[in-house]
Structure formats: structure tokens, C-alpha cells
Amino acid sequence: MDHEPITIDVEGRSVTASPGRSIIEAVWEAGHVHVQGVGCLGGVCGSCRAIIRRADSTEVKMVLACETLIEAGMQVTFVPFLERLSDHPYQxxxxxxxxxxxxxxxxxxxxxxxxxxxxxxxxxxxxxxxxxxxxxxxxxxxxxxxxxxxxxxxxxxxxxxxxxxxxxxxxxxxxxxxxxxxxVVRPFNLMQRLNQLERGELYFDYEAPEASTEERD
Amino acid sequence: MTNQLNQVLLHENNQVGSNLEAWLANGGGEGLQNALAAPEAIIKTIEDSNLRGMGGAGFPTYRKWQFVLAEKDAEVKYLICNGNEDEPGTFKDRLLLEKTPNQIIEGALITALATGVNHLILYINPHEEKAVEAARQAVAQWEAHPLFASVADSLGRPLTLRVFLSSGLYIGGEETAAISSVEGGFPFPKKKPPYPAQHGVHGQPTLINNVETLAHVTHIVKHGAEWYRNLGVGQASGTKIYSLSGDVLHPGVYELPMGTSLRDLVFEYGGGMLAGKEFKAVFTGGPSNTILTSEDLDVALDWDSVQERRSRLGTGAMIVISEGTGIVKRVTEYVDFFADSSCGQCPPCKIGTRQISKVLRKIDTGRGRRAELDHLVNLGKLLPGSGRCALVDGAVTVLNSSLDKFKSEYEAHLIDR
Amino acid sequence: MTNGVPYETAWQNYQTGSSDPVQFDDSSKESLLKQFHPDYQTNTTTTLQIGANQGDVCQRQLAQVLQSNSLIDEVDLAGASIVDTDVLIIGGGGAGCAAALVATENDARVILTTKLRLGDCNTVMAEGGLQASVGVDDTPQQHFEDTLRAGYFKADRKLVSQMVMDGPDVVRWLIQLGMQFDQESEDPFASLSLKRAGGTSAPRILSFRDYTGLEMMRVLREAVTYRPGIEVWRSKPVVELLSNEFGHCAGAAVYDMRHRKLMLVRAHAVILATGGIGRMHLNAFPTSNHFGATGDGLVLAYRLGAKLRELDSFQYHPTGVSYPRHLAGSLVSEAARSAGATLLNGLGERFVDELQPRDVVAASIIRECEEGRGIDWDGQVGVWLDTPRLEQQRPGILQRFGSLRHLAHKCGHDPAEKPFLVYPTLHYQNGGVVIQRNGSTSVPGLFCAGEVTGGIHGRNRLMGNALLEIMSFGWRAGVAAAGLRHNAPHRRLTIEHVHKWQRELTLAGLPLDNHGPQLYPDYANFNLRAHIAGEI
Structure with a gap:
């Protein structure tokens, strides 16, 4: 694997980092502060979405910055959490x-x-x-x-x-x-258990043998 | 100098509204007669006249026509007379349609004879109610007129002429979006190729010309190419309708010889700057082009001269701003316009334009830092070409140009300047 | 960690395979943990010198932040605006949302502040499910006993009993809010599907696909966003709690990232729902946690005088991704091992019964790597999680694991062709702030809910109890906190407790230039001072 550092452009800042880094890791490695627009770092929260253009490419893509690896000459702009443009409140x-x-x-x-x-x-x-x-x-x-x-x-x-x-x-x-x-959803087993609880049919034994710590402690 | 104003399209004799009889009585119809006499000669005349597309692109009109003419096998061809006009600072087409619909229709009929198109569609922004009404009345009169039948006979195919209300959205003015609209859908731009000349409305060859372009055609075919060329200043040909707006004393629509200088337009015809302020800049050709500044006041407002300054004549819109007006705020407004107009098909366009707008607003409202400025530069490099139409490119062009010419004004707004 | 078997060699060994049945030595479980589990290493712990837990054992890095100096001085509060509310909730995960909803149902005005966005939390990543005893063959009593046993009988019985009794009600509440759970059929009256978690006496895990947390969190977030009476603040970390003249919690100092200024919130009650500590990367471990899990709540509560517990007990999930580096720590669900996937070292050998408790499996993996039998892949060390052989044995099984396949795709391999390289990942903080049944702490006015609390899981957490806990104690804290809304407003908003704390730090000879809470992981290069000054 090539270990030469890679330079990318992130929102106008030149960011140099080791190969194999995600965009977010690269920003951090280069010493930049980046604390908003980062979430689960596992690709499920959508916080770190970014728009990128690879060097010599005409294609502009939307990606998650936590799972996109840097490539030399890549241009990146993060898509921040934008205020909602419309709102549909309801209870x-x-x-x-x-x-x-x-x-x-x-x-x-x-x-x-x-x-x-x-x-x-x-x-x-x-x-x-x-x-x-x-x-x-x-x-x-x-x-x-x-x-x-x-x-x-x-x-x-x-x-x-x-x-x-x-x-x-x-x-x-x-x-x-x-x-x-x-x-609509009213699951049978849940309803039954709730009824039992309501009628006080389920009592509680703190000192049941199975709850005992004696032999373990 | 004022004798050069409104010589052709906006000549008072031509401003007869939808009244076809009055139009014909004032010399209208002669161009069409010439065309009927020698349809095959029309394209050459247009070529010799140097007429170029007045809707913004400035593409040589005769070449566009040649592409459509070349589609000999097509039974059906369309002409969309583009009067969608919804860009900030451009307000000439609505006036032409309202005051002189007949010269546009005559131009369209001449175009039909030249290229073989047989379905003519006046594609008009529904918000311009007077223009729509005038066009409708004019269409009704033309359809009943023998000249109309003569054109149909000459074509040898059924000829239709109708008014089509566009969506009224800015994006609908884009060529392929206009096609989508005429087909009955939302005005989504389409991927090119295929090009409209081969595969336009319902897959048929389609020509799209701005209504001003068509109005010029009428007079060129009537008076000849040489007459038309001589109207221009220097190397430039013909006349151009400039939409002058912004911080000038007399904003308005001015038809002037092509190649009139920016200085003359602003200071002679426009009455100079509002409230005696200094001229600062002009958004040339609307909000999607490179900004010109006081250094460019002597530029001749024709296609090539403006292009030499790395800007574009566009629709002929000239939005002038004075020293009292903020560039950042203006650019923000225009980028907002593009962001709102973005049709939604291409995520980088919709989100990219919103992003530019957001960063600009941050700077304009005094919350920006050097990092925001750098970010704008980055967006200006990243986004071009990311949409299937040129909308995002327009937003980027005006952004980049403002950064290029007015960096210090941006910097003055920064917290960490 | 020493170098392991080079990748190419290990890959050959893997392909050759050793089909010999392996005998595991189970007798030495305790010595295995003692020798290899990070919790048991003497060099990983220390004794707290100051605060309510003075003299208690604590993980070393955690001790460092617990005994840190405040990020702010009193002078920083000059000019800060004051906002009043009934209940201030710190943290935008499941516990914070539950507390906010319940507090407003009890007529309290709520401000919920989060340093990231609402819903940027560990809840959203929970794959497994939620435990609630609704099965016919199950009782809350069994749930109680299972929880205690899993936690080595170190849990607080009052808390556990209340939580398990809340379980069915929690599920009803979530369904009414609009959360979906897997059911036995399409019929809306069909029973909830139940899965069995390791170490439990009855099937009790309720889930939605393999992203229960996502389903839960998106419903909670929407409910909170639209609920009148809740104001949600994002990008606003709490940098210090505030105390009144009696040392009670009176609100918090909040940093507004956008406007780079501090503001004060005066509240009748404060609920800390700040989650866990994964992003402190204790003992240099990767983590499965989200970006914000930096243990801020523990630090804030401790400085104000709250008592903590089990500060040396953490859950390391055995199968975190080890390669590629940028995904290190991401979780490969336990479901893979439950289904029969084995673990192999660099020699191609099995080395542990994969269905042992998490601490044992994790310690075994660490043993293999420390003793040089791990696989070294471009500097990343781990062992194989053998998904290809699982697929060979039970064709089609991987289709059932959507999240696993998604993760493999991101790692750049097909799980049916290539095994994952895995290494234990820091997953959960077992201990935390000591609470009563209503979420109250030893500091009046301060409540806690969720992973920041201790006492519910003892020294080891049962799968599915985290999602239940955040709901149950989120509710309880929400109700109790709302109950304080008629109290007279705090007259003084101070950081007197910080001054007291600084005295203790000085007397104990502890450094004063060590500031906390951390707010964001070190490697994100954030510094509050520099940020306020506009330097970053």
C-alpha cells in the first residue's frame, strides 16, 4: 500500500492526511476542528453527509463522510444540518x-x-x-x-x-x-400482561432464591 | 443620440398591440411575403444578418435552424416561441408580446417556411396576463388571415399556431424544460443529447427560439441582411433590447443598436445613477453571468465585446448597482433565486445552491469568518457541471465573479477580517 | 499489542483451516479475565482522590476527567443571558426524549439541549432490541432475576424491580407513540415476537428488524420535535452545572456553538441523560459508540457532588470491526455468533466457545492477539469472525442479517467469501451516577437517566436492558423533575461548587490545567477557549 500522504480540499481548506482515512478522519488528522455534523460514525445517522467531486471527474456525488475514503485532489463540502424549510407539526x-x-x-x-x-x-x-x-x-x-x-x-x-x-x-x-x-396495533401477549399487572396478579419476590446473591458473592 | 432608440422592434408604428390590421397597415406582412416568395433563401439571409439567439445563449440563429431543416423526414416539427421570461432583471419579452405580438407571430411563420416546422407554440409565462391576452387575440386574427393559409400551403402540411401557458417557473425557460412543459409535464430539464433539433416535443424535431429573436427575423427578411447589419455599432449587427434596472434614474426597456456602450446605456438613456451615487457594477445579462465593473463602462454591449470581458450579454438584462448597494446581499438574493428555482432532479444543484446561499447569508449578516469565504471558493470549484441543466452553473458564475471582483467587500463583512 | 500473524500467512492458514474439534479450557475463566480483560488490569485503574467517591477504584482515564478542573471561570459567565425553564434535560438520546415527553405530560416546560443534533446518540444504533416480560411463559420476576444474575448480583434491586415492572407499560407507551415492533403475523392483534437473549430464562427481546433503536429513536425524535412545551437546542453542549446557595443543582451553563457564547439556564430540575463513555476510548480501545459519548454527564455530576458507582466496569463487545481502520469499532452483531459463526486466530484455530459471556469472549480474543496469534492486517490486529463457513453450513443465513451485510459492504468484502477481522470494542458503561427509583441523585435538583446512571446492570449488562432502562428511567425522572416545577425559583445561579472543587484539587495536589468535561473526542481538535475566542 502506498503510504504517501494525500491532500484534499475540504471547504476551501487544504487537508493532508494518510491514505486509508475517511474524510472525517482526514480532517481530524490534519488538526482541524470538526465537531458538528458528526454522529454515529457508523453510517446510520446521516449527520456527516457531504458533496464531493473527485479529481478530474465531472461527477458530483453525495456521500457519507465517515465511510468515504480520501483520494488525492478530492473536493469536499459538508452538507450541514439545514433548518427545515417547511414544517408539518402534529400530535x-x-x-x-x-x-x-x-x-x-x-x-x-x-x-x-x-x-x-x-x-x-x-x-x-x-x-x-x-x-x-x-x-x-x-x-x-x-x-x-x-x-x-x-x-x-x-x-x-x-x-x-x-x-x-x-x-x-x-x-x-x-x-x-x-x-x-x-x-391499530394491540398485541395479544402485551394486552394480557398489562391486564395482569392492572389486576395486581403479578407480585414480586425480592428474596426469591434465584435472586439471591449469597452463593455468588 | 436618442434618435437611435427604438428604431425597429419597439418602433412606435409597430406597437399596435394585437391588432393585425394595424400591423399590416404599418408595413407588417412584407417580410412574410418575401419569405413566401423564396423560402429557401431565408436561412442564408439570417446567416448574413449575424442574428443570434436573444434568450441568453447567443447561439447563431441560422445554425439552429439548419439542424431542424436537416430533419427532412419528419412529418411533424415544432417551434417553441419562448416567452417564459422569469429571470430577475429581464422584462423585455413580456413587453414585446403585449405591444407587438404580430411581429413575433410573423417571425414564427417565416421560421416555419425556412425550417419546415408546422406546429408553432407561443410559450408564455402565465403571470404576464396582458402578454397572454394580446398573444391570444393576435393568434385568432392570424389563423383567420389568408397569409396563414398561404404558409400552410407552402409547407404542404397542416399548420397550427397556439398559445401555451408555461408553468411560470424560471426553470421552464430552459430549452429541454420547455419541451417537457409542452408535452404536458413539469418543466424538468432533460439530458442532452439527444438534442431538441432531433428529438424534441414528443420525440419530434423541435426548434426553440426566444420571442425577441423571432421579432428580429420579421424585419431582417423584410429589409435584408445588410440593412440589419448596418443598424449595429462597429462590427455588431442589428439592434438589441436591453432591460435596464437597478440603481439608475430611468429603469426600463431600451432597444438600441447592438454594440451601444454600457456607459451610454446607463448614463445617456438610463439618466445616470440614482441619487448621484457612483457606478459600482452591473450584473450583465441577468444574475447568472460575470459581473462587470466601472472599468468596463466602455464595453460595447454586443455578444463578442462582452465575451471578451469574460462575461455574457445574455438576455440583455443590465442590473446596475451603485456604491450604496451591497454586492454580497445582491449575490445572496440571486443565489436564493436559483436555489428556489432548482427543480429538484439533481441533488448537488438543489443542495449546492442552498449551501452557497446559506454561507453567503452568514457572511452578509456579519456572522461569517475567513473559513466561510474559503468555503465559498471551494463551492465555486466543486459545483459547476453537477446538474443536468446549467442552473447551478449560473449560480456559481455569479458567485465566483463577485468573489473575483469584490473580494474586499466580502472580507469587510468577516468577523475575523 | 504485539504483532500478529501477517495477513497473507493468516489468510493461507484460514483457507487450509483446521477442522479439528477444539477443547476449551473453561476452568480458568477467572484467571482469563484477570489476565486479559481490560477491567481487571491493575494498570488500568486507580483510586479517586477527591469527590463523593474518594477512595473508590476507578478506571484511570475516567478518573482523570472526573478529577478535572472546570472548563469555565466565574468571569466567563459575565454577560451571559439567563433562560428560565422548569426542567432542563441534557442529552438528545432515548432517555432525554422520554424524559422530555413525560415532563410535558406533567405540565412542565422543558428545554432539551444536546451538543450534536436531537437523536445523535447510541440509542439509534441499538440493533438488538428491548427486554420486556410480556411472554406467557415469562414474568417480571424472571426478568428481575436474569438481570441480577447477569450483573454478578451487583445491581440495585429497587431499581431493577421497578424497571422490569415498567417493561410492559413502556412497550404500550411506545406503541401509542407510533413505534412498530415485530409481531408474529400481520394481524394487528398478533402477539409481539419474542427472541431469547443469551443468559436469560425466557424469550423476552422485542425488536423491530435488526434496527430497533433506529425505529425507536425516529419516533421519539418526531414526538419531541412537535410536542408543544419542549424547546430543543442543538449544538449546545453543557459545560458546567450551576448550583444555588445550598449547593443544589439550579441549572446549567450552556455553550452556544453557533454564536460562540455561554448562556445560563435556570431550571427547577436538571436531568442528565448524556449517555456513555465509548469515545473516551478507555484503555485505547476502539468503540461502537457514537461521536458524542464522552462521559460529560459523569464529570458534571461528580463535580457537583453526586455519588457514582462501578467506575471500573465496562462492557467490551467481542466483535468490533478491526479492519479497515476507519471502521474500527463498528459492531458486528452478536446474532452472527448466536447463529454459529466461529472465531479463528491467525493460525486458523478456534480458541473459545463463542457463546460464552461477552467479557469472556472478549478476553479470549485479547489473549490471542497479545500472545501473537492474532492477524496483523496493515497494522490492524484482530481475529477472524468466520462468516463464510457459517454460510457454507447454513446456506442463505447471511441474508437474514441486513446490518451485517451492510457493514461488510462498507468494509469492502462479501461476508460469504471473506471473514471479518474483529477485535473487542468498547461498548457500554456499566456503572454511573447513583440514582433512586425516581432518577434523583444525591444532589437535590439533579436527576439522571440512561447510560449515565449506575446500579441497574451491576457489573455486566444484559442485551436489551439498555433500551428498556432509558425508557423506564427517562419516564421516572421526567415525572419527578416535573414535580419540582412549583418550587420557588432559585435565587442564585453560581458555580460555587467549582470553587470548592478547585480547593479540593489543589489540596490533593491534582493538576488544575486538566479541564473537563471533554465535550468532544480529543481527535476532533475542539478546544472551548479557542472556540470562544474565535481562533478555531
């Missing part, structure tokens, strides 16, 4: 009437009906979610199918930032996921 317990569910979802996210089908959300999604399809299904009222599409969403908000119609797709996706358990 989950205000969704009460299942007959009104679809219209209430649409009232909460009125822009969703204006989707212009640009596909920008799909190309921005680091998880490869069919965001646009999910939005369209939600508008049609296929809430279950829409929710399933957003199952692996990490809420990085990239689709919300890119959406030219201010739909907030990932938040719509989360709402349609939330309403189902909130209103």
Missing part, C-alpha cells in the same frame, strides 16, 4: 378516527399532493428508498404500503432538503408509519 394522539385517517394525513402534509415527480428525493436518499413512490402511495391513501417503503429511513432529511415542493417526504413517511401502531 400523534390527534389521529383518532380511522375513517378520517387518510384525509387527516393529507391535511397534515398538504404539499404531498403536489409532487412533481422529479425523482430528486430518490436520487438523494442514501438508503435507496423509493421516496417518491412512498409519497404518492400516502397521498392515494395506501398508508400501510407507504409506511413499508420508509421502513429503513434514517431520517437524514436529505429528501426534505431537496424537495422543491416542500413535501418533507421522510416526515410524511414517518407519520404514516406511526399512525398504524398508534391506532
Amino acid at each position: 400523534i394522539d390527534s389521529f383518532k378516527d380511522t375513517w378520517q385517517l387518510v384525509s387527516q394525513v393529507n391535511q397534515t402534509f398538504p404539499e404531498a399532493a403536489h409532487c412533481r415527480h422529479c425523482g430528486g428525493c430518490d436520487s438523494a436518499c442514501p438508503k435507496g428508498i423509493k421516496v417518491e413512490r412512498g409519497v404518492n402511495l400516502a397521498v392515494e391513501g395506501q398508508l400501510g404500503a407507504a409506511g413499508d417503503i420508509f421502513e429503513t429511513c434514517i431520517m437524514c432529511n436529505l429528501c426534505s432538503h431537496i424537495c422543491p415542493e416542500f413535501i418533507d417526504p421522510n416526515h410524511l413517511g414517518l407519520l404514516v408509519r406511526r399512525v398504524v401502531p398508534s391506532l
Whole structure:
């Protein structure tokens, strides 16, 4: 392996680091402060998204900086946590009437009906979610199918930032996921246990032999 | 000097609104007659006139036409007369459409004869209601006029002429976006190739010309190429409509000989700077080009001369700013415009323009540091070419140019200057 | 760590393989831990010289930050604006969110401040699930006993009993908030699917796919964001707690990263929900933790006088990625070993029963590497986690492990073709701030919830109890903290306790130029002073 240091351009700063470093590690190794826009460092939180252009490439890509290795001449700009451009506040317990569910979802996210089908959300999604399809299904009222599409969403908000119609797709996706358990899911074993607890049928024995420490301590 | 104002397109005799009879009575229709007499000669005349696209690109009109003419086998060809006009500082097309729709339609018919297009679409920004109304009335009159039938006969194919309301979005003015729009969809720019001349509206050869370009065609074919060339100053040909705005006494639309100097436009016709302030800069050709400064006041406002200063004539918009106006704030506004206009298809464009805007705003509101300035330079290098259309490039051009010419003004805003 | 078997040789050994059944010597478990587990190494611990735990054993690096000087002086507070609230919550993970929601349900105004973004936390990375005794064959009593046993009977019974009894209610609450759990069928009334965690007497793990924490956190984050009465502050680390004239907790000094200034929050109650310490990289270990896990809460609480416990007990997860370097510490789920994946050293030999408790497996891996039988891959040392042979034995099994395959993809290999190079990774802080059942600490006005607390897991945590703990104690702390909202406002907002602390530091001969909490990992090059001054 080549051990010559590599220089990249990060937001106008020249950053020199050892090969095999991720973009974030390189910034740190070069002595720069970088404490915002870093999260799990494991590729699941979406904090460290960046736009890069490799040397001699015309392609500009969106990547996660914690898992993208540096290459000589690479240009990098971090995409900071941008303020939301639109906001769709709701309280989950205000969704009460299942007959009104679809219209209430649409009232909460009125822009969703204006989707212009640009596909920008799909190309921005680091998880490869069919965001646009999910939005369209939600508008049609296929809430279950829409929710399933957003199952692996990490809420990085990239689709919300890119959406030219201010739909907030990932938040719509989360709402349609939330309403189902909130209103409908009542698992049998959980209900049974809660009833037992309510009736005081489960007592507690601190001094049960199995809880004893004597032979262990 | 003022006798050079509004000689052709905006001549008072031509400003008859949608009234076709009045247009024909004032000498309209002659160009079309000439074209009908010798359709195959039109392109040569346009070539000799040096006419170039007035919508911003400045591409030689005759060459665009040749590409479409070359598609001999196509049964159907389209002409989109582009009057979408939604860029800050440009407000000439709406005036042409409102005051002189007939010369645009006549130009379109001449174009049809020259290139074989048979579906003519007046593609107009719906926010310009007067322009839409005038165009509609004019179209109705043309359709009923024998000249229209003559053109159809000459083409040997069915001829249609209609007004199409664009989305009113800036992006809809881009050629391929206009095609998407006419096809009934959202005005998304498309990847090139294929080029519109081969594969445009519904896959058919399509020509897209700015409405001002078409208006010029009418007069060129009427008076001849040499007459047209001689209208210009020096090497430049014809006239140009400049949209003058910003910190000048008399903002407005000025048709002047191509090649009129920036100084004359601002100080003679525009009445000089507002409130006696010093001239500082001009956003040439709208907000997506290189900024010119007081050193450039003597530049001739024609394609080549402006290009020699590494800027572009664009639509002919001249947004003038005085010493009292902040460059950073202005550039921020324009980048915001691009960010809002970005259609969403290409993540680097949408997010990149927003990012520039965010960093600019930080500097403009006194929260920026040297690192932010460096970041702008980085964005200016990273983003160009990252979209399928040139929108992001426009934002980057104005950013880079402002950094190049007014670095000290940026620096003055920094906390750690 | 000595050099191991060079990669090429080790790879050949791996391919040749040794199919001999291996005999493990289990009799020496204790000596194995003593010799190789980082917790048991004498050079890794020290004795605290000052504070509420004076004389107690503590991990060396942790002791250093616990006995650090404040980041600020009183003069820094001059000109700082004061914001009033009922409850101040520090930390934007699962515990902080639960506390915030419950506090507002109890009519308190809440400010939740986080040094990163809401939801940048360890909760979001939890793959396994949440323990709650809802099975027909299970009882809270069994959950209680399992938890105690796993923690070597060192846990606080009051806390554990309350937590296990809260379990079913926690699940109901999460479902009502809109969290999905795997069920036995599509039927909304179908029972929750239960999985068995190692060392438990009944299947009790509730999960959603293999990213339960992500599902939980995105629901909590949305609920918090939209809940009226909660103000969320991001990029605002707490640099010091504030005390009133009685030494009670009265609020916190918060640093606004964006505007580079300090501000004071006066609160009737403060809840520390700052999580763990992985990013302190104790004993130079890589970590599975998120970027913000620098143990700030422990430092802040200790300086204000709170009592801590089990400061020498940490969980090292046996299978963290070792190569490539930039992914070092990332977790390969225990599910791989549960399914039968073995561990092999550089000679191609198995060296431990992979289903032993985590501390034993981790110590065995360390033994192999320290004794030169690890694999040295471009300077990164570890042992093989043999996923290819698992796939050969049970074709298609890797398909079930989405997160594992994603991680392999990032490492640049196909898990069916090549094994992971793994090494133990610092995963969890077993101890922490001593709390009562309502999350209160020995300092009035100061509450704690989540990984920052101690006493729930004893000296070892059971899989799935972390997600339960943050909810259960987040609630409890939220309710108790909201209960203080009618108290008279604190008249004085001081850092008197810091002055007292500095006296103790000086008398003990400890350095005063050692400042804490750390806020961000060392290697991120952050320095509060330089940042305030605009130098960085």
C-alpha cells in the first residue's frame, strides 16, 4: 500500500492526511476542528453527509463522510444540518378516527399532493428508498404500503432538503408509519400482561432464591 | 443620440398591440411575403444578418435552424416561441408580446417556411396576463388571415399556431424544460443529447427560439441582411433590447443598436445613477453571468465585446448597482433565486445552491469568518457541471465573479477580517 | 499489542483451516479475565482522590476527567443571558426524549439541549432490541432475576424491580407513540415476537428488524420535535452545572456553538441523560459508540457532588470491526455468533466457545492477539469472525442479517467469501451516577437517566436492558423533575461548587490545567477557549 500522504480540499481548506482515512478522519488528522455534523460514525445517522467531486471527474456525488475514503485532489463540502424549510407539526394522539385517517394525513402534509415527480428525493436518499413512490402511495391513501417503503429511513432529511415542493417526504413517511401502531396495533401477549399487572396478579419476590446473591458473592 | 432608440422592434408604428390590421397597415406582412416568395433563401439571409439567439445563449440563429431543416423526414416539427421570461432583471419579452405580438407571430411563420416546422407554440409565462391576452387575440386574427393559409400551403402540411401557458417557473425557460412543459409535464430539464433539433416535443424535431429573436427575423427578411447589419455599432449587427434596472434614474426597456456602450446605456438613456451615487457594477445579462465593473463602462454591449470581458450579454438584462448597494446581499438574493428555482432532479444543484446561499447569508449578516469565504471558493470549484441543466452553473458564475471582483467587500463583512 | 500473524500467512492458514474439534479450557475463566480483560488490569485503574467517591477504584482515564478542573471561570459567565425553564434535560438520546415527553405530560416546560443534533446518540444504533416480560411463559420476576444474575448480583434491586415492572407499560407507551415492533403475523392483534437473549430464562427481546433503536429513536425524535412545551437546542453542549446557595443543582451553563457564547439556564430540575463513555476510548480501545459519548454527564455530576458507582466496569463487545481502520469499532452483531459463526486466530484455530459471556469472549480474543496469534492486517490486529463457513453450513443465513451485510459492504468484502477481522470494542458503561427509583441523585435538583446512571446492570449488562432502562428511567425522572416545577425559583445561579472543587484539587495536589468535561473526542481538535475566542 502506498503510504504517501494525500491532500484534499475540504471547504476551501487544504487537508493532508494518510491514505486509508475517511474524510472525517482526514480532517481530524490534519488538526482541524470538526465537531458538528458528526454522529454515529457508523453510517446510520446521516449527520456527516457531504458533496464531493473527485479529481478530474465531472461527477458530483453525495456521500457519507465517515465511510468515504480520501483520494488525492478530492473536493469536499459538508452538507450541514439545514433548518427545515417547511414544517408539518402534529400530535400523534390527534389521529383518532380511522375513517378520517387518510384525509387527516393529507391535511397534515398538504404539499404531498403536489409532487412533481422529479425523482430528486430518490436520487438523494442514501438508503435507496423509493421516496417518491412512498409519497404518492400516502397521498392515494395506501398508508400501510407507504409506511413499508420508509421502513429503513434514517431520517437524514436529505429528501426534505431537496424537495422543491416542500413535501418533507421522510416526515410524511414517518407519520404514516406511526399512525398504524398508534391506532391499530394491540398485541395479544402485551394486552394480557398489562391486564395482569392492572389486576395486581403479578407480585414480586425480592428474596426469591434465584435472586439471591449469597452463593455468588 | 436618442434618435437611435427604438428604431425597429419597439418602433412606435409597430406597437399596435394585437391588432393585425394595424400591423399590416404599418408595413407588417412584407417580410412574410418575401419569405413566401423564396423560402429557401431565408436561412442564408439570417446567416448574413449575424442574428443570434436573444434568450441568453447567443447561439447563431441560422445554425439552429439548419439542424431542424436537416430533419427532412419528419412529418411533424415544432417551434417553441419562448416567452417564459422569469429571470430577475429581464422584462423585455413580456413587453414585446403585449405591444407587438404580430411581429413575433410573423417571425414564427417565416421560421416555419425556412425550417419546415408546422406546429408553432407561443410559450408564455402565465403571470404576464396582458402578454397572454394580446398573444391570444393576435393568434385568432392570424389563423383567420389568408397569409396563414398561404404558409400552410407552402409547407404542404397542416399548420397550427397556439398559445401555451408555461408553468411560470424560471426553470421552464430552459430549452429541454420547455419541451417537457409542452408535452404536458413539469418543466424538468432533460439530458442532452439527444438534442431538441432531433428529438424534441414528443420525440419530434423541435426548434426553440426566444420571442425577441423571432421579432428580429420579421424585419431582417423584410429589409435584408445588410440593412440589419448596418443598424449595429462597429462590427455588431442589428439592434438589441436591453432591460435596464437597478440603481439608475430611468429603469426600463431600451432597444438600441447592438454594440451601444454600457456607459451610454446607463448614463445617456438610463439618466445616470440614482441619487448621484457612483457606478459600482452591473450584473450583465441577468444574475447568472460575470459581473462587470466601472472599468468596463466602455464595453460595447454586443455578444463578442462582452465575451471578451469574460462575461455574457445574455438576455440583455443590465442590473446596475451603485456604491450604496451591497454586492454580497445582491449575490445572496440571486443565489436564493436559483436555489428556489432548482427543480429538484439533481441533488448537488438543489443542495449546492442552498449551501452557497446559506454561507453567503452568514457572511452578509456579519456572522461569517475567513473559513466561510474559503468555503465559498471551494463551492465555486466543486459545483459547476453537477446538474443536468446549467442552473447551478449560473449560480456559481455569479458567485465566483463577485468573489473575483469584490473580494474586499466580502472580507469587510468577516468577523475575523 | 504485539504483532500478529501477517495477513497473507493468516489468510493461507484460514483457507487450509483446521477442522479439528477444539477443547476449551473453561476452568480458568477467572484467571482469563484477570489476565486479559481490560477491567481487571491493575494498570488500568486507580483510586479517586477527591469527590463523593474518594477512595473508590476507578478506571484511570475516567478518573482523570472526573478529577478535572472546570472548563469555565466565574468571569466567563459575565454577560451571559439567563433562560428560565422548569426542567432542563441534557442529552438528545432515548432517555432525554422520554424524559422530555413525560415532563410535558406533567405540565412542565422543558428545554432539551444536546451538543450534536436531537437523536445523535447510541440509542439509534441499538440493533438488538428491548427486554420486556410480556411472554406467557415469562414474568417480571424472571426478568428481575436474569438481570441480577447477569450483573454478578451487583445491581440495585429497587431499581431493577421497578424497571422490569415498567417493561410492559413502556412497550404500550411506545406503541401509542407510533413505534412498530415485530409481531408474529400481520394481524394487528398478533402477539409481539419474542427472541431469547443469551443468559436469560425466557424469550423476552422485542425488536423491530435488526434496527430497533433506529425505529425507536425516529419516533421519539418526531414526538419531541412537535410536542408543544419542549424547546430543543442543538449544538449546545453543557459545560458546567450551576448550583444555588445550598449547593443544589439550579441549572446549567450552556455553550452556544453557533454564536460562540455561554448562556445560563435556570431550571427547577436538571436531568442528565448524556449517555456513555465509548469515545473516551478507555484503555485505547476502539468503540461502537457514537461521536458524542464522552462521559460529560459523569464529570458534571461528580463535580457537583453526586455519588457514582462501578467506575471500573465496562462492557467490551467481542466483535468490533478491526479492519479497515476507519471502521474500527463498528459492531458486528452478536446474532452472527448466536447463529454459529466461529472465531479463528491467525493460525486458523478456534480458541473459545463463542457463546460464552461477552467479557469472556472478549478476553479470549485479547489473549490471542497479545500472545501473537492474532492477524496483523496493515497494522490492524484482530481475529477472524468466520462468516463464510457459517454460510457454507447454513446456506442463505447471511441474508437474514441486513446490518451485517451492510457493514461488510462498507468494509469492502462479501461476508460469504471473506471473514471479518474483529477485535473487542468498547461498548457500554456499566456503572454511573447513583440514582433512586425516581432518577434523583444525591444532589437535590439533579436527576439522571440512561447510560449515565449506575446500579441497574451491576457489573455486566444484559442485551436489551439498555433500551428498556432509558425508557423506564427517562419516564421516572421526567415525572419527578416535573414535580419540582412549583418550587420557588432559585435565587442564585453560581458555580460555587467549582470553587470548592478547585480547593479540593489543589489540596490533593491534582493538576488544575486538566479541564473537563471533554465535550468532544480529543481527535476532533475542539478546544472551548479557542472556540470562544474565535481562533478555531
